[in-house]
Amino acid sequence: MMATQRKTESLLDRLPVVRGRYSANVPLAPITWFRVGGPAEVVFRPADAEDLAAFLAAKPADVAMTVIGVGSNLLVRDGGVPGVVIRLGRAFAAITAQGDVLETGAAALDLNAALAACTEGLGGLEFLSGIPGTIGGALRMNAGAYGGEMKDVVLQATVLDAAGQVRTVNAADLGFAYRRCGVPETSIFLAARLQGRRADPHAIGARIEEIRRAREGSQPVRARTGGSTFANPPGAKAWELIDRAGCRGLVRGGAQVSKVHCNFLINTGTASAADLEALGEEVRRRVFESSGIRLEWEIRRIGAHGGAGAAVGGRE
Structure with a gap:
């Protein structure tokens, strides 16, 4: 039996009894807007708030926990997410x-x-x-x-x-x-x-429609993207800094800085999470060199880098 299989089974054995559902080795890429990243070691879908509360009260303290929503502003690294990923459902x-x-x-x-x-x-x-x-x-x-x-x-x-x-x-x-x-x-x-x-x-309703049209006209809403990548620094706009640094359309592997709105990173179809994160870091480097401003990530990056990368917890 593979070591990863033994590890997953051992984790499931250590988790408390719940009314919701545990699933092991769950692919996360299909539920993120970027469509990249490795699997969750275990996903827990609680039946309701009481079920989730009981899980937290009884969960071993050393078990990592990550909460994710619909994956819209999230980058899951290629090595996957260790521990338990919690997804809240209809309840x-x-x-x-x-x-x-x-x-x-x-x-x-x-x-x-x-x-x-x-x-x-x-x-x-x-x-x-x-x-x-x-x-x-x-x-x-x-x-x-x-x-x-x-x-x-x-x-x-x-x-x-x-x-x-x-x-x-x-x-x-x-x-x-x-x-x-x-x-x-x-x-x-x-x-x-x-x-x-x-x-x-x-x-x-008219205002909601106005917002929809504005988004479609100014953002790559139909691309594989994670939304706004970097927070606006005080007194500045991230996209303007990125544009001035010559990063519009910049490519790294299968990842690209959007030509429509350059504060968006895009998976053109073949990107890995490593491509997207490395492209983001290159954008940060170029912006700092050109403006002296260090952009801060707005997208949540979670999990382990591919290979022997260290795990990093987070939420979305």
Whole structure:
């Protein structure tokens, strides 16, 4: 029996009994927008919040844990992700309205939250339609686009800590900053309450359509991409810095800097995760040489480099 098989079976033997489902050696490339990367050692799909809480409370402390959403702003390295990858399913995707507040599960798609708000006549949440991914990921990185950010609309978030304890955290205590929040990486977002305002559903729908057209006109939305690659530095725009550094269209293996929007990396069809990450690092190097500004990754990079690379945990 191969060593990797023994390792996986040993991990499954060590994990607590759950009502959800464990799967071993699960390919992750098909569920990421880049369509690259190695497998997860084990994927856990909890039945509900109680099942997830029980898992966290009983999980061996030395077992690595990574939470991923729909893989929209994620680069899984070629060596795969060791430990347990948690994916939240339908039980975490409910969306309901209570007055002017939209209550959303962490696994709800940002677009679905915007559309639900439209149906309910709740304005102020249209910007979510321009953010690929889930509410949980949007909370984790204080996602924003088209004039709005999560910090502008979040009232409360429900969080599950590393010990399996559920907490309700008010917006002021979430520690929102540009493209990040202060909630510990070991905690998992379960749900959020978002503040809307009464508006004409037709006007809301028109704004959502405007955002859709703007995205399609300015971003490579039909390419294998991970969305915005680098965060905007203070007082500057990442794409402008990349363009000035001569990186538009730059190629590394099967990876390319988009010619449509040069803060997007593209898998042209044959890229490895190593190609994409190396291209991103080359862009950072050239931008630093030309401007003195060091770009910071906005895309989450997780897992082990191909071969003997070290594992790096993360979330999306």
